[in-house]
Structures are given as C-alpha cells and as structure tokens.
Amino acid sequence: MNLARASLGLVFCIFFVVSYFTNKYVLSVLKFTYPTLFLGWQTFIGTLLIWVTAKLGWVEINGFPRSVAVSWLPGSVLFLGNIYAGSKALSILPIPFFFVLQNVSEVVFFFIVRLTLRERSSWMKIFSVNLTLISAVTLILYKPEFGPNGYMWAIIHLFCVGSYRVFQRNSKSSQLSDIEQQFINYIVSMLLLASAAHPTGDLFGALEFPFLMSYKFHSGGFASAVFGFFLLLASVNLKTGLSLTHCAIWFFMAKILASALSMFVFSMELSSVSLLCILTNHAGEALSINSDRIQIK
Structure with missing residues (x-):
C-alpha cells in the first residue's frame, strides 16, 4: 500500500516538473508570448483528450444537468484567469520565483x-x-527587475488560484467530479480564448513568430498540452488515492523539485537574499500543511 501511494506521488511529481519545464521552454526560451493561442491550443487538446479517454472508458464523465454546469461557470472564469495570468508570469519569472508568488x-x-x-x-x-x-513581498522588493509585468501577472494569478480554491470548496456543484469540472473549464476557456485571439492581436502576432514553422515550437506546444493532461490525470488519481494532507505534501515536494531542477535547466541569477526568500516561503508552506494536518486530527 505504501509503495502504491509513493508511486502515485512520484508519477505526479514527474508530470508536474515536466509540464512546468515544457511550458517554461515554450514561453521563455522560444519566447512564444501569445497566451490566447498557446492556452487555446492547450485547452483544445485537453478537451479532446478528456472526451476521447471518456469514450474509451479510461475516465468517467457522467451526465449532469445543465444547471449544474452553469453554476460552475464562475469557477471556469477563475480557472481561465489562473492559466492566462500564470502563463504571462511564467514567461518572465524564474520558476522558483513563480512558485514563491503562487x-x-x-x-x-x-x-x-x-x-x-x-x-x-x-x-x-x-x-x-x-x-x-x-x-514574497521581500523577493518583489529585492528583485524589481521582473516588475511590473512579471509581478503584476503573478499577483493576478495567485488571486485567481486562491479564489478558485474557495469557490471549489463552497460550490454547490458537488455533483461534478474533478474531471468533469476540468472538462467544463477546458471548454469555457477554449471558447473564450478563441474569441479573444483576434481582438488581442495574438493571431496576427503569432504569424510573425520566427519559430512558427520550427519543429521545436510544434513539438514543444504539443508536448505542453499532452503533459498538462497527464498532470491532470495524475493529480486526480493522487486526490483519489491519498488524504488531503498527503496530497498537499506531494504538491509541496513537486514544487521543491521543480524549483531545484530549474536552476540547472534554465539560466537565472540567484543571490543569497533571493535564496533565503525562497527557502522561507517554502518553510511557511510546510508549516501551513502541518497546521492543516493538526486541525484535521
């Protein structure tokens, strides 16, 4: 049983790290900063993969009333704000800094x-x-070169993430499973992003993107969508097989692993003060998990 739980956690960590690294590669290394197209592609692939796997019986999507889906729409809007602002912030901020603010x-x-x-x-x-x-505030004040855009988008991202968690906790849409919630999120996000591609100028800007015909861009974009879907499945299985406390611990370990490995994969300057901010921030996260564990007991 312990081996099975550890396997779930390790698989989740692997997809977590690979997914963030792939997104960072496309957004920062290839510099594809057109979020409506990048996220539209991801949510389209996510929608397609959930639908196909549901047809194959690998995931379960039950029929639910339209009123239940409508009641979940505020959560889908928060999810879109989460991924849009998150991608903008991730394109500018180093991964360890991104997690500090997240x-x-x-x-x-x-x-x-x-x-x-x-x-x-x-x-x-x-x-x-x-x-x-x-x-987090200390890091922003000490490393002002990533602002205002990087920090502004990161702040919007963290507000959407926190608000989404509150909505998910208090939502009356208890009939929806995590997969069904994400299916609605993907569909709503895909439609809104598609309608915004032209007004935001991303559609024409992407046509001038130098890597548009490169295999690196296409493979990176496709991999980011697929790894994001597998990360979703891994997180759902993690929540199903483990307690909330153990899930939080694995999320914590995944972020630590991604932050540490990113220092060797992506170029970044890390001073003693910024390292102290990162360690202090994750120490606060660890204390938060422990306090929740004690409260559950």
Missing part, C-alpha cells in the same frame, strides 16, 4: 475563508501565512 494564493484562500466563514485559525497557520506573504 504560494501566496494560500494567503488569499486563508483571508477569504476567515472573512466569509469566520473560521478560527491556529497560531501556526497565522504564522505560516505571514511567513509566506513576507518572503
């Missing part, structure tokens, strides 16, 4: 839940939230 979504989640549901929190949770926030 972790602040836990602060957003904490304050929204605390204000709306009046839930009490332990001193460890409050301390971890402050540690995460302070380390």
